Amino acid sequence: MFNLKQEGAPDLPVIIKSLQKHPVSHVVISADFLRVSLDEKVHSTVPIHLTGESDGVRIEGGVLVQALHEVEIECLPQDTPEHITVDISALEYNGAPIHVSEITVPAGVTMITDGETPVAVVNPPTVEPIVEEPLTDEAIAEVEALKEEAEEDKEENAEKS
Numbered sequence: 413m414f415n416l417k418q419e420g421a422p423d424l425p426v427i428i429k430s431l432q433k434h435p436v437s438h439v440v441i442s443a444d445f446l447r448v449s450l451d452e453k454v455h456s457t458v459p460i461h462l463t464g465e466s467d468g469v470r471i472e473g474g475v476l477v478q479a480l481h482e483v484e485i486e487c488l489p490q491d492t493p494e495h496i497t498v499d500i501s502a503l504e505y506n507g508a509p510i511h512v513s514e515i516t517v518p519a520g521v522t523m524i525t526d527g528e529t530p531v532a533v534v535n536p537p538t539v540e541p542i543v544e545e546p547l548t549d550e551a552i553a554e555v556e557a558l559k560e561e562a563e564e565d566k567e568e569n570a571e572k573s
Contacts, residue, residue: 413489416445425450427489448489455524457482460531461495468505468534475538476500480531483512484524491520500532509533 415423424447432442448454459482468474483496498515513527547555 413448413492425489427454427456427492450489452488453486453522454489454492455484455486456492458485458493459495461497462500462532463497464499464501466500466503466534468503468507472505472534474505474534474536476503476532477535478532479509480512480525480529483515485517485521486524487521491518493518493521498531503532503534505534506536507534 413425413427416426417423426445426447429444429446431440431444433439434441460478460480462476462478466474466476469476485492485496496515496517498510500510503510509530510532511527512523512525512529512531515523515531517523
């Protein structure tokens with residue numbers, strides 16, 4: 413939220429409703445604002461930032477999966493946070509996820525997103541099994557020929573020295 417300054421008129425408290433950006437340079441080419449009342453709550457979508465490092469990832473080799481990237485909140489316009497921070501340090505390898513209901517939000521902010529929605533979890537890595545196929549007679553013969561060539565090269569190098 414910020415105040416929009418106008419010539420000859422009082423400042424208006426506004427929030428950005430939408431932005432249009434150039435598809436290549438990503439420069440803002442248009443912005444739509446929504447005038448807000450400072451004493452009425454607004455619904456907003458706020459991004460989630462994960463902090464910390466889970467032992468399930470660092471030690472056990474798990475894969476962190478962020479299932480939810482933003483949440484819906486309700487608060488007064490001036491109380492709207494830029495983002496919601498979620499500490500993932502307590503996540504365990506192949507354990508229970510962190511749910512929206514476990515997120516601590518700033519004072520004056522009410523969570524609208526369903527509390528049972530998972531935010532992040534540490535899953536085991538997906539590893540495809542290595543299937544070893546037996547060597548064919550042709551492959552065995554090729555390996556033997558390469559061994560013989562290596563031995564001959566070794567003998568030639570020894571005679572030159």
